[in-house]
Amino acid sequence: MTQLHEIATDITAADSRAAIHQRAADGAVELFGADVARVAVVEGDQFVPAASSGSEDIDDSEPMPLSFGYAGQSYQTDTVLRVDDLADTRSAARSPIRDGGGKSEPQSCEDPRALLSIPLEGYGVLQVFASEPGAFAERDEDVAEMLATHVVTALDRMSAEAMIRRERDRLEEFASLLSHDLRNPLNVAQGRLELIQMTGEIDHVDAIDRALNRMERLIEDMLTLAREGDAVGETEPVALRAVANQAWTNVTTKSASLEVESSVQIDADRSRLIQVFENLYRNAIEHGGDGVTIRVGSLDDGFYIEDTGPGIPEDERDDVFESGYTTNQDGTGFGLAIVKRIVEAHGWKIKVTEGTDGGARFEVSGT
Template identity: 35%
Template sequence: MGGESTVAFDLDSFETVTRELMAAASEREICDTAMAGIPSVFDVELGALWLYDGDASELQLAASTERADEVFDRPVTYRPGNSLSWEAFERDEVRTYSELDDERNQYNDASPVSSEIILPLDEYGVVNIGSLTPVAFDDETVRLARMYATHVQAALQKAEREHDLRVQRDRMERFIGVVSHDLRNPLHVVEGRLDLARATGDLSHLDDAEAGVDRMEALIDDLLTLAREGYAVEERTAVSLDALAERTWAMARTADATLVVEGSLPVYCDEERLKQVFENLFRNAADHAGDAATVRVGPIVDGETDGDDGGRRATGFYVADDGPGIPVEKRDDLLAVDGFSGGDSGLGLSIVAQIVDAHGWEVSVTESRTGGARFEVTDGTKPVSPFHSW
C-alpha cells in the first residue's frame, strides 16, 4: 500500500467534458467523449465504457481511452458471473479497488490493471476508470467519479429520448401520408355512389357506398391499433404456438379457410400483441388466397420447417397459405416497419411488422411450398430499439 499515489483531478476539465456530453447528439459521440475526457479529468491512463445488450445478456465494449486500446489487444465482453464489472452493474453499486491483485473475481487474473473504479450507469452499462500503477482513490476522487458517471448516464438518457422522438415523428409523418391516401379512396367511392343514387334514383348504388363505409371503418380500426401499440415489448410470457394459433383462428374473420398446425414451440412474447400478428396474417391469407384457402402454422427449426425438431433449436415460426403468393419485388416494402403498407389489406401487415419489431424479432415473406405467401417470424437477436443498433 505504501507505493500508492493519490489520484489528482481537474475540475475545469470535468466541467468541459460534462458540457460536451450534454451537447453530444448520439450514443457513439457520448461514449467517445466520456472516454476522451478521463485522462484529463482524473489523471489516469485507462478508461472504458461498456453498454448492456439485453438480448445477449452481456456488457459490450463501446469505447475506451487511447492507452487502454494499446494495452488490451482485443475487446472484452462481460457476462453474468465472470467479472467485477458485471457484479457492479448487476448490483448497481460503485466499486473501488486500489490493489486489484488481491481480488479473486477479476475477469483476467493476469490483467495489467492495478487500480480501478467501476461505475454502473443504471441499465445502460458501466464505466471503468483505472491505472496500470497502484493509486489511491480518496473520497473526493470517488465522489467526482460518481458525478462523472451520472453525467454520462444523463447524456445517454437524453440522446435516447431525442432519438425516440425523431423515430416517432418520422413514423407519424409516413403514417399521416398513408392514412390520408387510404381513407380518401373509399371516401371518393361513397361520394360518387351517393351522387349517382341522387341523380338516378337507383338505390343499388347505396350498396357500393356502404362497402366504402365498411372499408373506412376497417381502416380506422387498424389506425387505432397502430396508435395503441408502443415500441418495445418489456414483459413476456411463454405461450404455446399451436394453442395461440388455434385460439386466434377462432376469432379471425377467415370465411371457409382451413387452419393446419404443423408443430409447436414455446414463444416468449406479449401474448395479446402476438394474437394481433396472427389475426392479421390469417385475415390477409383469407383475403388474398380465397375463402377456401388452407393456412399452415408451424415452427422454424434450425432452418427446417419440420414439426418434429429432433432436438434442434427452434428459431421462429411461420404462417403460410396456398394462395397466389406475393411478387418478389413487392415483398420488402410490404413488411417495412415504417412503410405502413396500405392496399386491400388496409394497414394489417404494417401492424404485423410493428409488433414483430417491438419484440426484437424479424419478419420476412417468401413463397410457400404450394406457391402461396409464407410469412416467417424469427428471433433476430437484435436490439429492440435502433438506438443501440450500432
C-alpha cells in the first residue's frame, strides 16, 4: 500500500492529462510487477492510445472501437477484468488490432499472456500486461480499483480546473468587451445630450435613441454569452420548417424573404435552436440588405442556412465566430459567436462556405 500511496501522490501532483496518463501506466507496471501498461482514452466512439509505460512508443498504435475486446468489456461494464491466460482467448487468426492498441511493428510484450483491464470511468481504460500466465492475483483487482480511483480523481480535478479557466476567460472576455463596445454608443449619447442642453435643439434625440438601442442589444447579446452561451436543455425532435418559420417571426425582416426547403426533424433544444436561426437571419439581413433572400434546407447529417447577399470572403470565414467581430457598424459582433456556442453545445459543428447564389452559407452538421 505504501507503493500505491507514492504512485497516487505522483498522479495527484501531475500538471497535465498526459502526465497523469503516463504516471498511471508507469505506476501500474511498478505496482503489479507487469511488463507493460497502456492507457487508452475515449474520443468519440473510439479508444485512442494516450500513454504507455517505459519507453514504448504509442505513435504507431491505432485507435480501437469502444466495443472491442477486454478494453471495451471492462469500460462498458465499469469492472476490472483479470485474464489469466490470453492464449486461451486469442484467435488463431491474429487481428491487426488487439487489446492495448494495434501495432504496425513488434513491440515489447508482443505476446502478453496475462491481463488486467481497468476502467477509468468515462475517461478510458488502463490495461496492464504480463508475459507470464496467471501473473495477477485476485487481490490485484482490488488494488487496480484503488489505482483507478486515484487516476479518475486526478482527471476530474484537471477537468474542473479547465472549466474554471474557461469560465475565467469568458468573464475576462465579457468585461473587456463590455467596457470597449459600450463606451462608443455611451459617448455618442452623452455628447448628443450635451448638445441638446447647450442648444435646446431636439434633432439629436434620434441619435441618442439609436445609441441607447445599440447599448441595449450589446448588453442582451453579452448576457446571452455570459449566462447560457454553452447551455443546452433537454432535447426533443423538432421540425426544421417549424423552427425556421418561428424564428422568422421573431426577427425584423424588412423586405427580406424566407424560403424553407425541408421538413426534416432534428433532435435539439427547441428554444436554443430558434436562437441559432434568429441570429443567422439577423446576420444575413444586416449584411445582405433589405431585399435579401434566405434559404433553409437539409444536409445528409444536418441543415444549412444561406442567403443571396455579398457573402463572406474566404480569408474571413474563420474569424466571423469570434466574439465582437463584425464588419457592420450597426452589428454587435456577438450573434455568430452565440450561434457557434449553441451549435457546439448540441455536439454539432458549423462552418461557413459560399452559398448557391454567391452569398454566405452556414452548414450545421452532426445533428
